[in-house]
Amino acid sequence: MTAFRKVKKGISLLLCTFLLFSVIGIPAVAEDKEEKKDIPKIEISFTVGESTLKINGKSVTVETPYVVDGTTLVPLRVITEAFGAKVTWDEKTQGITLEYKEVVIKLNIGKKTAYINSQVTELLQAPELKNSTTMVPLRFVTENFGADVSYNSQTAEITVVKENTESNSIKDYALILKRTTKDYIGDSYHKWHMPMPKEMRLRDRTFDGYYSYFVSDDGKREVMITIKDAESSDTPDTVAQKLIAIAKEYTLIESTKKVDKSHSEYYFVKYKDKEMTYEHKGYLSNGKIFYALSAVDNGATAQEKQVMSDIIEGFVLNFPTDGSVEDLSDVMSDGYRVFSENRMKFSLKVPADWIEVRLEDKENEFIFGRIQSNRLVGRIGVEIYSEQSGQTIEQWANMDRQHNIDMFNPACIIETSPVAPINVAGVSGYSYMIKMDNKKEKIIMNDIFLMKGKYRYNLTIELEESFMNSKDYYNAVLNSFKVEEIYVEDVGQLTRFEQKNDIFTTYEEKNLECKVDIPVNWNREEQNSTSVVFFDPESGRGVNIFTNENKNADPAEKVGRQLKNYMSEEKGAQILDSDDYEINNIKMYFFKYTLPNENDGNFVYTAYIAYGNGKLYSIVFTTPYIGDGKETATIFKKIVDSFKFL
C-alpha cells in the first residue's frame, strides 16, 4: 500500500490530507497491533533492482528499491510491513515520523537532517519521493530499530534481520559474572558448608573436590578445605594429634575439643607466627577426615578477623537443600562427574568418589584413581600424543599390547584379547583387553586407541574385577568419552616417550670394588660403604648390590646354596628357581624366590651370589610379581652379565 500518492488536481488540500490520514492512520494502527504480537523475527531480504521483496516470510511487491551514492532507499511500506512501525505524515513539512518501540525517527523529504528521539543527526542521503512513493534510507531506519543489515557484494542481496525480543536489562549480574550472591558455600557431594563473605572467592579446587582454596580480594585472608580418606586406624584422637603436631610448629593460642552448631565434635587449634594467625579444625566423619583452615594476615582489622573466625566456626558437615548454599559439587545424579579438558578437547565421566592424580607439568596425561583399603582398585588414564607417521593406530595398539605381554609375569596373565576394532566417541579405533591375577585380586585392563585430527589418544580403563562387577564403570566411562579436534597451533607437538630399556650406562662402584651396567633411566642410591641400590621408580624394578665378609673364603656355589636353604627354611621363602651361573669368569650361584605375607605388594627376588676381592657379593634383583616377565628377565640378565670386579 503506497500511502502517499499524489492526489488528483482539484481536490482540496484539506480533503487530501484527510484521505491520506484515513488511509494510513487506521490500517496502520491495526497492522501495528497485529505485527507486534506475532513476529518473533523480523526479516527483510531482496536483491537490489528487484521489486519483489521477502518481508517476514511473505513476498511483497513494492516500488523498486534503488541505490543513491551507496545508500539503499526503500519504500516506506517495507519498513512498516516488516516492523509494524507507526507512521505519521506531516504534509506541511513533508515530514515522516516513524515510531517503533521506544524509538521515534523524524525524517523530511529532501532533507538530510533527521532526528532519533530528538537527537539530531545527518543522513548520507535524504528521503525522496519516487513515483509518489516515499523512499527512505533502509540502513538508517532499520539499524535504528535495532536490526542488523548485511550486504552480499557478490549477489547484490541485502538482508535485514532483527530478533524481535524486548530489550531486557540485566536483573541478575551474578548469572553473567558467575559470582555467587549466596551467603554460604559448600559441597553437596562431600557434604559440608560454611559462610562465605562477598570479598572471598574460590581460587582453586581439585577435580575431585578434595581440596578447595578461597582467598580474599586483597589476598590477605585465605581458607582451605581439605578432605582425606580416613584409614581404618584413624580415630578422632588421631585427627587431634595431627592438628596438635602442626600447631606445635607455631606459637600456640588454643588447642581444644569443640562441638559445632550441628552438635558434631571436632578438634580445634589456633596458632600464629609473625605474619599470620591460623585457625584449624578437623573432623573424622563417614570414613573421611575434614580439615578447615583459615590463615589471616596479622595486620587485618578486628572486623576482618572476626569474619574469618566465623567462617571456621560456621563450617559444618552437612549440606542444606533449601537453596541458601552455593554448591561447588558437580556430581551428577548418576553418581559421576564430568571431567572436561578445554585445551585437549576431551571429556569423560569419572565416578564421583574417584580422585584425580595430578602429574606436574604433564599436560597430555590424565589419571584418575579409586583408592580403597589402601589399594588402587581402579584407574582411568588418558594419554594424548601427536600423530606418528609410519605407525597406524592399529599398529600402535599392537605394539602396546605386545609390550605389556612382555612386561607382565606370564603367570599373571589369565586372559588376553587380540587387538580389535572399536567405536568410541564416534571415532573408529582399536582396543585390547588383558585380564591379570596378581595373587591378591584379578584386574581387567582395557586399552583403547583412537585418532582425532592430528592427535592420537590412549584411553586406559583398569579395574579390579570384584570392583568392576559391582558397578558398571567400564561401560559408563567408555560411553561417556567424547573427543574433539585439538588446535594444533595451540598445543603443538606431543611426543610419546619410548622407554629405552636397552640403553645402559656403566657404574664403577669403588667402595664395592666392582662395576656394572645399569639402564640409563634408573636411579642410584648409596646405602652405605658396602651397599648400593639401583632402581626404576616407574616399573618398581631394582637391584641391590652389597658385600659381606667371607671369613671362610668359601666358594660362591657353596655359600649360595647355604643362603638359599636359610631363606627357605628360616624365612619361609618359596624358591622358584636356582642354579649355578658363570659370566665374565666369575662363578656365581643364583636363586629366585618370593617371601610370604608381604603387606605392601608381592615381589620376586633373584639373588646372585659371587665371591671376589676377598668378599662375598650379593646381587639381589627385585621386581613386583606382576612385572616378572620377559622384559624384566632381559634387563636383569643384561645387568648381571655386565658385572665385573674392579
Added chain:
Amino acid sequence: MKKLVGAVTALAIICSAGLADIDFTPSVYVNGNKIEADIIMKDDRIYVPLRAVSESMGATVSWDETNNTASIETSRSDSILPQVIKDASPFVVAIIGGYSFEGTPAYKEKYMQGTAHGTGVIIKSGGEILTNAHVVKDLNNIIVVLYDGSGYEATIKYIDEETDLAVIKINRLGLQTARFADDEDIVIGKTVVAIGTPISFSLRNSASLGIISGINRSITNDYRLIQTDASINPGNSGGPLVNMNGEVVGINSSKLAGIGVEGMGFSIPAGTVKYVLKHFETYGRVRRPDIGATLQESVFAYMGLPADTGLMVSSVKEGSPAQTAGILINDTIIEVNGCAVHSIVDWNEEMKKYLPADTVTLKVQRGTEQKDISIKFSEK
C-alpha cells in the same frame, strides 16, 4: 589607564586646534587584533562595544531583554567542561565481563573467572557500541552498563585486532549516539577530555582533562595515533577522547601506552575509526590490500627519526602480487601512487585508500635505478 586618557585628551586639544577631520577615536587591540567597531571616548573613558571586545577575547555575550542584563561568559575550561562531559556521558558506556584464565580446565571455569572492564562509545541508536578489540576479545560474556545505570548483555558484531577496534551490540533502542570530529579539528594544543572507567568499575564515567599533545604518533602500533596527556588508564580503553565541541576525536587505547610512562596516552584517531566502521558496515570486516611481501623500514624510521629511506622488501611470497609484478628482494618501495612511504605506519595509512583487487603504481628503487611498477593487490 588614566595616563593614556590624559595624553589623548592633550593630543585632542592640540589637534583640535587646526585639524578637525583627524580621527582621534582610540583604537583598541585585543591580542594583537584591532577591534573593528565604534569606540567612544567620553569623560576620559574609553567605551567599547561589549559584544565586539568580549567575543574577540573568546567570551560569549548574551542579552536578557526582560531583565535588561548582559551576561559575559569566558570560555575558560572551567565553565564549559562540565557541560561537555554532561553532554557526552549519555553516549559513553562502561563494559565489564568475565574471562577464563588461560588453560583452565572446564571444572574450574565455573569459579576461576576474572573480570575485566573497559569503556565504549555508542555509535548507533539501535544498540551498536564501539570499543577496543582487546577489551572484548577474550571475554566469556560482555555486560554494558549505560549512563542511566541499566545493564545489558552484549555480543561482538565486528572486530579488527589490527586497529584494536570492535563493535558490540546490545538489545536496546533509542540510545544517544556520539558524533565524530573531522580530521581538521584534530589539532595539537586543543583541549580534550577522556571519559571512561579507569581502574575500578565503580569509577564509571570518570573524566580526565588534557590536550592533544601530538598527532601522527605511533609507537608499537600499526597505524597513526593521537597522543594526549589526558590520563588514560586500563579501564579507559575503548572510551572516547572528546573535544570541547563534544565530538569524539579518538578512541582511547591503554594498550598502546608505554609502561611506566606518565602523561602520554594514545587514542585511535576518528579518521581511522571511520575507515574501520565503513568496512565493517560494507564487508563485515576490514579488507586490507596485500602485496605478499615482507617490508622492512629503516632503523631511522623505526626510531622515529625523519627518514626518506623507503621500505625494503625482505621477502617475497610465492605466487604473490609482488612476485607477479616482478618485485625483488632488496627493492625499496618509495611511493605508492605518488605518495611517499617511509615507515610501516606510512604504508598502512596509505593502504586505507585501497581495497584488494585495486591496482596501484609503486615507485621502486633497485640499486641506483628507480622503476615504476604496477601491482594488483590481493587480500591480507
